[in-house]
Amino acid sequence: MQHEVFISYHRNSSAELVEHIVAALESHGIKCWYAPRDVDSSYAGDIVKAINTCKVFLLVMNEQSSHSAHVLNEIDCAFNRFHQHESIRLLPFRTDNREISDDVRYYLGRIHFLDGTEPPEEDRINALVSRISYWIQSSEWNNNAQPVVQVQSIHSTTLVHNTNFVGRASELNEIYRLLHSDNNKLFLCGTGGIGKSELARQYGLKFQNEYRTILWFTYNSTLEDMIITDQFLLIHGLENEKQDLTTPQARETYYYKKLNYLKEHCDKHTLLIIDNFDAEDERTQELLEGAYSVIFTTRISREKDGYQELSIHPMDNPEDLIALFQKFYKRPLQSGDDMILLQIFDKIAHHTYGIELLARQMQASRMSPASMLDFFNGKETPASRRSHIVMEHILNVMTDLFHLGSLTEEKLSILKNMALLPVEGIETETFFDLTELDDFMLIDELIDSSFIQYNYITDVISLHPLIVNTIQKNDPDFVDDCQIYIQNLTRQLSSFTHLKSTEKRTLLSLAEAYYLKWCSPSRSFDIPFMEHLAEAYAEYFIRDKSIAIMKRLLTLNPEPLKASWYHYYISNQLRCLEQYDGLSSEAALSLSLLKDLPDSLEKKQQLSRSYSMVGWAKYHTDDFEQAFSYFEHSLQLRKETLSDDNVLIAWAYFNSASVLTKMKETEKAIQYYEEAIRRFLRINEIGICVPAYICIAEAYLDLNDCTKATNALEQAFTYEYEYYGEENCRKYWLYDIKSKILEKQGKNDEAAEYRRWSEEEYKKYIQSRET
CATH class of the missing domain: 1.10.8 (Helicase, Ruva Protein; domain 3)
Known part of the structure; x- marks a missing residue:
């Protein structure tokens, strides 16, 4: 079996510990590589090869390994893979509390260590195995390309063992009894912090052999959003990136796809645990209609609504x-x-x-x-x-459990920033980067003192809602102290288009949690945050939410130039949604706001945007001459005000070419398409080149030039495959153009074959969107 974990360590000081770690990992089916056991021939060569092919680089770190030249070389090799964004995880496992060397800090200073210092050793190794198992299972799931139609195609949640849990035996047995009665749906109701979530987790752990699949959900906004996100419900073949999520109707359709999959494939041996369900939700009843077992944890009693409920009271033993x-x-x-x-x-x-x-x-x-x-x-x-420690009214109001005045300013700052996170929390290193902390020591101290909740398997940190409530009560304006976090969130949103799919989902989760609960346009730094979140929503095809944010910004009575941009942005989203009446009115508003403004560079740049949207409004009413006039105005302004390599100039050429094609000015349209392609290629936007080449191919067909049409189509094929890969490329429209070329050449049988292929590929494309 190919090894998955490379272990770097100081042999003289850690050999015995490493043997224990290897035994524990390999007993769980996780193959390890470590020297000298796995060296075949060349010591250095075998080590480099093993590091380059591992999934996890485990550093058993103590004072001796921190100063070892051999260990440092191994860290350097692994870090190079990490720095190049290859599929490798770095995991420092710290076995003493000595200061690490500057060399190691250079490489791993921004990587959260797993603490291996507290006895007993067995518990620390179990934590290590749990973390690595979680990583490897997630990696194998994400890389599995074959869809499965069994319930096993649902990614089951790994529940964390809590060695600090005590008591509650009667409650666990009562939960079991109720879930195995005629009604296998149960609400655990009790005050915040009483132990409902941990009780649900312990039930899942104690009786996990009763269930084929256990899924843990954290309720944030709505049950629909909760089901849609892959963060909680990942069904192979129904991943978010394969779906149409561009409209509320599309998201509702996708929600029912996933919910119906649960209902069709899951019985009582699937357990859903929905934590923090502290709201009334219109989807509750339809979620409860499935045969699967469900546990809700909630502060709100549902007994009056006829639901089965178990009240969780304070322990009295x-x-x-x-x-x-x-x-x-x-x-x-x-x-x-x-x-x-x-x-x-x-x-x-x-x-x-x-x-x-x-x-x-x-x-x-x-x-x-x-x-x-x-x-x-x-x-x-x-x-x-x-x-x-304890607030003055702790006897009556448990939300004010802790007096935060005992904390240093640095620790209090961390908690304030964490209060802005989603309930389910965030990976420690992501939070570390967003807040620009110096090291992890303060976070670890807050974990040790129980202010921060920590999942040692996923390396996720979160705040208990009681702490969040206390922070807000003590300092209603605490968000003002979190500008670095919000500004970094804004900066990442501004680069949204360049992020990986998983990074986009994480970022949107963080941004949405802040926007829904804490964002206030009265704070100046929240305005750019809202603008970039709207753009990110649009980039992720959640256009209705993008429009809603822009409309909210318009209620703030912004100055005319900014308001014009908001109307332009709304009109562009409406165009993508094919809501052309709204496009026309918003584009007109965008343009009218600029009429009385004095000339400036900013006005000209916004005019270029507004002209393009008015042009599209005219285009969709078949007023092609007016559309071309507006597109040309936009193009000239962009060439005048933007750098020559700006992608907006390339798009302006493409827009003009589109309407020239409708006007039957084919040769001129081809010139514009070619100029757009030249500019797209220069800035490496090859994905956008495909529709341009398709359009050129059709234009050449109008001129009866099959040779040039074929050449253009071949370029479209090349860039489509390069950009999307063979599995994801849209072969149907490429085959459709090919059939038209063959038909023009009189090769009717071949043309019919390509038309058939095009129809088959289109059906596959539609099925992939639906399933």
């Missing part, structure tokens, strides 16, 4: 409460401390998450149970000055 506390408070308890702790727990209403936070803060500040009870009772103690 003293032994379980003490055991939970001791999972996070490692100092030895003295005689009588148990009774003192129970008095403290009474004061926070036995709140599960509250006990965890309390224990972690007492551990960090070295407070004894007696000192904490004095603090609760209002007595002054030295410790209370260092550990302002």
Whole structure:
């Protein structure tokens, strides 16, 4: 079996540990490569080859490996692959707390380490195996090109083992009983932080052998959005990038495709866990109609609506409460401390998450149970000055669980930025880059103190909603302190077209979470964010949301030049949606706003855009002479105001050529198409060249020049294959033009064959969009 993990380590200090790691990984079917075991001939050559073919580069890092020249060479080799965006994951597994060398920090300073320092060793190795298994399973799923029609084509969620879970045996058994009754749909209802999510996760882990597939969803906006996203429901053959998601109607159609797939292929042995379902949603009933089992976690009781519900109350078993506390408070308890702790727990209403936070803060500040009870009772103690923990109204309102005043400004800043994230969180390294942190130490400390929730398998960090609520209550204007995160989010949105598909989905998830809950046009830095989000939505074919944002921006009464651009952008999206009446009115508004403005470079550039949209409005009413006049005005302004390599000039030539073709000025249209192609090629926009070559081929056919039409079609074939690949290229329209050429040449039998192929390929194309 080809190895998947390369292990880099310092042999003298880590050989025994590496053997344990290898044994654990290979017992899970994950083949490892490490020296000297796997060296065949040339030591250096075999190492380089192994690094170049691995999926995961695992660095067992301690003080000795940090200063090893051999290890550094291996890191350099792996980092080069990482830097070139090849399919490799870097995973530093830190086994001591010594300072790492500057050389290692240079390569791995922006990679989040997996902590291997805390005993027992077995737990740390299990965490390591879980992380690598998750990566490899995700990679194999994404690279699998063969569609499967069984339930196994749904990507099952990997649930995280929580070694800190205690108690709740009766609740787990009751969940099992209810889900195995006549109604296998269940709502777990309780206050925030009481432990509903963890209880659902533990049920999935305890009874996972009862289910073929377990899917974990985090509810953010709507059930429709939740089902549509591949982040939660990834069905092979129904991936987002293969779908038409350009309109609300198209997204609704896709939603039903995925929902119906669940209903058709899943029975009671598939479990859906929908976390954080704290809203009324019109799709609830139709989701519940499937045969699959469902657990919702929610703060809102649904019992009055006739749904099966289990209320989750605070734990009341003293032994379980003490055991939970001791999972996070490692100092030895003295005689009588148990009774003192129970008095403290009474004061926070036995709140599960509250006990965890309390224990972690007492551990960090070295407070004894007696000192904490004095603090609760209002007595002054030295410790209370260092550990302002519980808010004044904790007894009544559990959303204000923690006093954040004990945190440093740097740590508080991290939490404020994290409050802007989706509920399901974000990969640690992505957050690190967006916030421009110096290192991961502060994040790790916040994880250790339980302010940040951490999934060690996926390396995802998130905030508990209680912490978010507390941040917002303490500082309603906290978003003002998060400008770096928002500006970096905006910058990435501005480069949206150049991102990979998975990067686009992640970025849209982050941007949408901020936009829906926190974005306010009253903040100056939110205006460019909204503009670039609208552009990203359009790039991702979510045109209705793009239009909605632009219309919201128009309500702010922007200055005329900006308002003109917003109307232009709306008109362009309406054109793509084939809503030509709206296109015409928006284009006219865009142009009218510029009429009384003084001349300037910015006005001319916006005029070029507005003219192009008015031109398209005329084009779609068959007023071709007017359309050409507007397109030519646009072209001249773009040539006058833009650099010669700007893609908008190339598009202006293409627009004019399109209307010249309709006007039967074929030879002139060909000249314009050729100029557009020349410019597209110069800036490496080869995907756009395909329709231009197709149009030229048809123009040559109008002139009865089959040779030039064939040459143009061959260029279209070449660029279509190069840009989209053989599997994704649109052969149907290429075959259609070929059939027309053959027919013009009198080769009717061959023409009929290509027409048949074109029809078959078009059917395949439509089926791929539907399935």
